Amino acid sequence: MTRIPYATKGDTPFQQVLGTCERVMWKWVDLEEELIHYGQLSVSLKEQVRRTLAEGNFCEYCKGKGKPDELHSNERQVVATGFAVVFQQLNGEIPDAVFARLQETFTNEEVVELIAWITFANASQQFGAAVKLGSGN
Numbered sequence: 001m002t003r004i005p006y007a008t009k010g011d012t013p014f015q016q017v018l019g020t021c022e023r024v025m026w027k028w029v030d031l032e033e034e035l036i037h038y039g040q041l042s043v044s045l046k047e048q049v050r051r052t053l054a055e056g057n058f059c060e061y062c063k064g065k066g067k068p069d070e071l072h073s074n075e076r077q078v079v080a081t082g083f084a085v086v087f088q089q090l091n092g093e094i095p096d097a098v099f100a101r102l103q104e105t106f107t108n109e110e111v112v113e114l115i116a117w118i119t120f121a122n123a124s125q126q127f128g129a130a131v132k133l134g135s136g137n
Contacts, residue, residue: 003131013061014124017131028124035120039113045077049114050121052081056088059128064135079105084118092119 007019010029018025036046048069054062068081083102087094102111 002133013133014128017133018127031120032124035113035117040107040110041080041113041117044073045080046117048077049080049084049117052084053088053118053121054125056085057122057125057129059125059133060135061128061133062125076105080114083114087115087118088122 002013002017004017004020006013006016007022007025008016009019009022010016010025015025015029018028036043050062051066051068054065055068069077079102083094083098086098102114106114
């Protein structure tokens with residue numbers, strides 16, 4: 001059971017907990033929509049990154065949306081999900097060699113978009129873990 005009661009605002013359990021602070025919820029939802037649906041990176045790549053991060057963030061609700069694909073569809077997905085794991089494990093302290101590999105695969109615009117997505121997904125998942133959103137919520 002979640003630590004914060006659900007509000008009447010929001011479409012998902014995550015949003016309903018955030019809905020306790022309605023303005024925060026709407027800004028969060030707007031930013032999520034922007035990061036997911038706009039930019040250079042595909043929605044499917046971002047979803048694989050999100051699922052990869054969920055495995056390490058202890059958010060049962062987030063992990064309940066599915067495990068990452070075991071067979072990566074292309075090099076970009078391998079590099080993006082690998083970078084996400086390193087980013088998560090090292091709290092953003094990325095070694096130069098890892099960052100250089102990222103820049104070999106992605107444009108600077110895509111690198112910025114990927115890092116923004118990783119930090120947003122981490123924040124969302126850590127929030128879910130902190131309030132104990134479960135997979136059954």
